[in-house]
Amino acid sequence: MKLIRTLLTLGLVAFSASGAFAAKKPGELKLFAWSEYVPQAVLDGFTAETGIKVSYETYASGEEMLAKLLSGGTRYDLIQPPDYVAEALIKDGLLVPIDQTKLKNFGNLMPEYLHMPHDPEQKFTVPYMVGTVGIVVNTEKVTEPILGYRDMFSAKYKNRIVALDDGRELAVTALYVLGKDLNDFSPANLAAVRPILAEWFPRIKLFDSDSPKTALLNGDVDLGLVWGGEAATLWNENKKFHYVLPAEGAHLFVDLLAIPKRARNVENAHLFIDYILRPEVSKLISDEFPYTNPNGPARKLLSAEQLANPASYPTTTRKLDTFRHIGDVGAAIDALITDLKNTK
Amino acid sequence: MPDTEPMIDLRNVTKRFGAFTAVDDITLQIQAGEFLTLLGPSGCGKTTLLRMLSGFETPDVGSIHIAGEEVTHLAPYRRNVNQVFQSYALFPHLSVRENIGFGLRMQKVSDVESRRRVAEVIDLVALGGFEDRMPHQLSGGQRQRVALARAIVPRPAVLLLDEPLSALDAKLRHQMQIELKRLQKHLGMTFVFVTHDQEEALTMSDRIAVFNQGRLEQLGTATDIYHQPRTAFVADFIGEANLLEAELLSRDGATGLIRLDGGLEVRVPLSAWPLDEPRAILSVRPEKVCISSAPVEGAQNSFEATITEEIFQGAIDHLVVRTDAGTVFNAVVANESAMMQAFHEGDRVWCGLHYDDVVIVRASPKPAGVAKP
Amino acid sequence: MQTLPGVNPENPHARRPGLAGWLLLAPMIVWLLLFVVAPMAILLVYSFCSRDDLGRVVFSFTWSNYARVFDPIYLQVLGRSVLYAAITTAICLAAGFPAGWFIARQRAAVRNRLLLLVMIPFWTSFLIRTYAWITILKSEGLLNATLLAARAIPAPLEMLYTPAAVMVGLVYAYLPFMILPVYGSAEKLDNALVDAAHDLGAGPVRAFSEVIIPLTWPGITAGVLLVFVPAIGMFAITDLMGGAKVAMIGNVIQNQFTKARNWPFGAALGIVFTLLFVLTYLALQWRGRRART
Incomplete structure (x- = not known):
């Protein structure tokens, strides 16, 4: 039975490969994506099925992606921007509209992740994975309840905290505490944010965006402001790591797939997006990177345990906010963070 | 010179390097103002003996006295002896004048005094006009003189010379032999001279100590050693x-x-x-x-x-x-x-x-x- | 730098390179043009430009990036980077000089084995070695476990993510770059010169300051440059072992090209930084020349 299926698959692959070859060369796909975000199995599966070679280049932050994309070195076919970066790219006309007629699996996406503020007409992007930024608590060490940023950054946890090394994420926590809009970085708001962060920074033991879970796992810290996916991995590792969506407010980030203007293989990019949207492929991504999966039928394939992971699928009644493009205020935030780290 | 106290008094000095005995039970007195040569083939222990006099090696057995003071375990910089090195060992970053004045500076001799004594010695070794040269700008013979001047200017009780002429060509070597002997007489200083060249030893020495395999084979004047060798080795090695x-x-x-x-x-x-x-x-x-x-x-x-x-x-x-x-x-x-x-x-x-x-x-x-x- | 026989700078026999000389130099010159001169030129141009809101470089002349370099924030960062680098260099010199000297004084066989030990760390990636240090220093790490087991400490020490950890990482990473040039100089130094100094009445301290230091000065200079210059710009160690808490000039520049997307400002920082290196080098050169005369 298994053998027959294998043979069938092989035959199918051979057929599709030769068929594609007969029509035109299968060609390649230059994918530019987050590091540790696209499972190798997915890339291999896509190549096996279509014959399209995928070259996978990675970045560690949306800003780094933007920098490399705009420098125009490589002509990427498919990129994976976070929502607010995509918004900027759309605004500057740097993306190719996505032809939804070519995506027969588009309907799998859950409606709440479509027509979001970064792409209201849903013309340029397709959601890949969704996540939140929240607080991880090592409940073996921290016994008092941690409900929000104020609790977490309290003086009693001095040197027990890891935070994302990301100026905007840090500034947003203070905006929430002040009850301000998380996308409003007016000079007045920036000035108001400063004293709060100045008070909190000396209590933070380390800043790490790449792998904040490491310090928590190593026991160097007991509290962390981390990406939801990292928190989910920690939960899978040990149930003592609880995930909390902060009471003052939390934000949702959507990582998208989009096709840059200078792409050479637009057709292949569409093929890849459609492949990703298949429930069984999307499940593979969830298996390896436990973020929130926006694909309805894919979620149905997940185990009860996966769905019960509070960091992957946090239960909240509150509407979560999203980041918007904030223009060159980023530089001001960077200067603020540098200064705060400096005067500490 | 039987009644005077010896300048250098070596008693039962032995030095081993691992299983190899470099200097084997040497007892030897050297008189003040004497020109004594340690003569022997390479590896006979003469250089090791010299290094024990300068303080770079310490005997395993025995004692060394210099000018009545026991120096067996005294550091080289605390001994009133100076050495002329085989390679001259001139400081390449210092001028002729600075090289010669180095010892006086270490002894904290006043500037005025130091300048006078350096000038005097420069005169003595005929290096006038070369004071500001760097060592690499000098010929072999000139370097030799600087090394000599540097070693005598602190007025040590004993001057140790480790094959100082071996790097010179034959003609210059003969000339320097005579100059060295004249200088030693002029200064009245005790010279301990190491060489493997028997002719050099015969020309310059008051007495010669012939070494073989770490042992003292014979001690005597040049004529004694030549005419009355006591062992086959001495007879063969000299002449x-x-x-x-x-x-x-x-x-x-x-x-x-x-x-x-x-x-x-x-x-x-x-x-x-x-x-x-x-x-x-x-x-x-x-x-x-x-x-x-x-x-x-x-x-x-x-x-x-x-x-x-x-x-x-x-x-x-x-x-x-x-x-x-x-x-x-x-x-x-x-x-x-x-x-x-x-x-x-x-x-x-x-x-x-x-x-x-x-x-x-x-x-x-x-x-x-x-x-x- | 002292001049040894045979490398007389005023050597009348030194010739200007002929055609063959230029041909031999050509790969080097091309390499320098492509990977040093051209990038520096681009950096220089960028440093006078500005950015749009996506972070793209806009070619319009401005001094504002340089004005920002001299903002107290960045001067402080630079000051701290220099301080950390200076401490690193001082520790490396204090530990590396005796090590290099000791190795140079050994028999050839022992010497080669010791040199191999110095160079073995280079066989492993720098990042892996840094992670190894994290494993050693973390709260539940090797060092704390050992100390706890030996009952030397009552509770785990907080070692990782401290300035001390950054120092450990920096010294560890750069120590070989001090040992090797010092070794190179010390190995060439004739033992007889040290003997001569002792013989002329110089105790260990005087012999060290009057003879050993001046004669190993080229090695010391090279070591100081090889440690100090990269230590200023280092950002990976401060991020990984210091917890990214204290900003170093390297982190700030890296940020400008990634997170902050402000290439012109990053370029201006880079240019100022490079000038600083050149000045350090000239200062050492000057000190060397003074030592010789």
């Missing part, structure tokens, strides 16, 4: 010698009849013959072997021989003669006049040996293969 194994046949008062290698029988004085030993070694300098066309007058031994080889060397003729009994001698004759009768290969001649010219010596162990410099 040239016919060394022949000898067997005592019969005694007759102060003299005896011996048979040499090859079978020749001669009569020699027995004062130096080792007691209870049937065999010993006879040493004769080549120039003491008298060659004549007639029986040699006044010689206690006279025998017929054939010249088997002749090497013309200008002032002298070097001959190899074989006696009828089969014993071979090297001989040297002066080429006094071109008119005079010369000897040639194949000539029949008479050889003569005077009692005074044959020396009975002890056998020495051959220098070992493993050598430690």
Whole structure:
């Protein structure tokens, strides 16, 4: 039975490969994506099925992606921007509209992740994975309840905290505490944010965006402001790591797939997006990177345990906010963070 | 100089490097103002002995006194001795003047005093005009003088010289030998001079200490060492010698009849013959072997021989003669006049040996293969 | 730098390179043009430009990036980077000089084995070695476990993510770059020169300051440059072992090209930074020349 299926698959692959070859060369796909975000199995599966070679280049932050994309070195076919970066790219006309007629699996996406503020007409992007930024608590060490940023950054946890090394994420926590809009970085708001962060920074033991879970796992810290996916991995590792969506407010980030203007293989990019949207492929991504999966039928394939992971699928009644493009205020935030780290 | 206290007093000094004994139980006194040479082949322990005097090595056994003070374990910079290094060891980053003044600066001698003494020494070694040169701008001979000046300017009790002339060419070396000797007399300083060059040792020294395999073979004046070597090694190492194994046949008062290698029988004085030993070694300098066309007058031994080889060397003729009994001698004759009768290969001649010219010596162990410099 | 026989700078026999010389130099010159001169030129141009809101470089002349470099924030960051680098260099010199000297004084066989030990760390990636240090220093790490087991400490020490950890990382990373040039100089130094100094009445301290230091000065200079210059710009160690808490000039520049997307400002920082290196180098050169005369 298994053998027959294998043979069938092989035959199918051979057929599709030769068929594609007969029509035109299968060609390649230059994918530019987050590091540790696209499972190798997915890339291999896509190549096996279509014959399209995928070259996978990675970045560690949306800003780094933007920098490399705009420098125009490589002509990427498919990129994976976070929502607010995509918004900027759309605004500057740097993306190719996505032809939804070519995506027969588009309907799998859950409606709440479509027509979001970064792409209201849903013309340029397709959601890949969704996540939140929240607080991880090592409940073996921290016994008092941690409900929000104020609790977490309290003086009693001095040197027990890891935070994302990301100026905007840090500034947003203070905006929430002040009850301000998380996308409003007016000079007045920036000035108001400063004293709060100045008070909190000396209590933070380390800043790490790449792998904040490491310090928590190593026991160097007991509290962390981390990406939801990292928190989910920690939960899978040990149930003592609880995930909390902060009471003052939390934000949702959507990582998208989009096709840059200078792409050479637009057709292949569409093929890849459609492949990703298949429930069984999307499940593979969830298996390896436990973020929130926006694909309805894919979620149905997940185990009860996966769905019960509070960091992957946090239960909240509150509407979560999203980041918007904030223009060159980023530089001001960077200067603020540098200064705060400096005067500490 | 029997009544004066020695400048250097070495007692039972032994130094080992692992299993190798570099200096083996040396006891030696050196008098103030003496020019003493430590002579021997490389690896004989002479340099190690010098390094123990300067303080770079410490003896395993024994004691060293310099100028009445025990210095056996004293650091080099606390000893009132200075050394002229074989490689000169001039500081490449300092000028001639700074090199020479280095020792005075270390002794915290005042600037004025230091300048005066440096100028004086520069004068003494004829380096005027080179004060501001760097060492690499000097010739070998000039560097040698700087090294010498640098070592004498602090007025040490003893000056140690470690083969200081070996890097110079032959002509310059001869010149420096004479200069060094003159300088030593002028300063009245005790010089301990290390060399492997026997000619250098004979030219300059008041006394010579001949070393072999870490042991002191003989201590004496140049003439003593040359004419009365006590061991085969000394006889062989200093000058040239016919060394022949000898067997005592019969005694007759102060003299005896011996048979040499090859079978020749001669009569020699027995004062130096080792007691209870049937065999010993006879040493004769080549120039003491008298060659004549007639029986040699006044010689206690006279025998017929054939010249088997002749090497013309200008002032002298070097001959190899074989006696009828089969014993071979090297001989040297002066080429006094071109008119005079010369000897040639194949000539029949008479050889003569005077009692005074044959020396009975002890056998020495051959220098070992493993050598430690 | 002292001049040894045979490398006389005023050597009248030194010739200007002929055609063959230029041909031999050509690969080097091309390499320098492509990977040093051209990038520096681009950096220089960028440093006078500005950015749009996506972070793209806009070619319009401005001094504002340089004005921002001299903002107290960045001067402070630079000051701290220099301080950390200086401490690193001082520790490396204090530890590396004796090590290099000791190795140079050994027999050839022992010497080669010791040199190999110095160079073995280079066989492993720098990042892996830094992670190894994290494993050693973390709260539940090797060092704390050992100390706890030996009952030397009552509770785990907080070692990781402290300035001390950054120092450990920096010294560890750069120590070989001090040892090797010092070794190179010390190995060439004739032992007889040290003996001569002692012989002339110089105790260990005087012999060290009057003879050993001046004669190993080229090695010391090279070591100081090889440690100090990269230590200023280092950002990976401060991020990984210091917890990104204290900003170093390297982190700030890296940020400008990634997170902050402000290439012109990053370029201006880079240019100023490079000038600083050149000045350091000239200062050492000057000190060397003074030492010689």
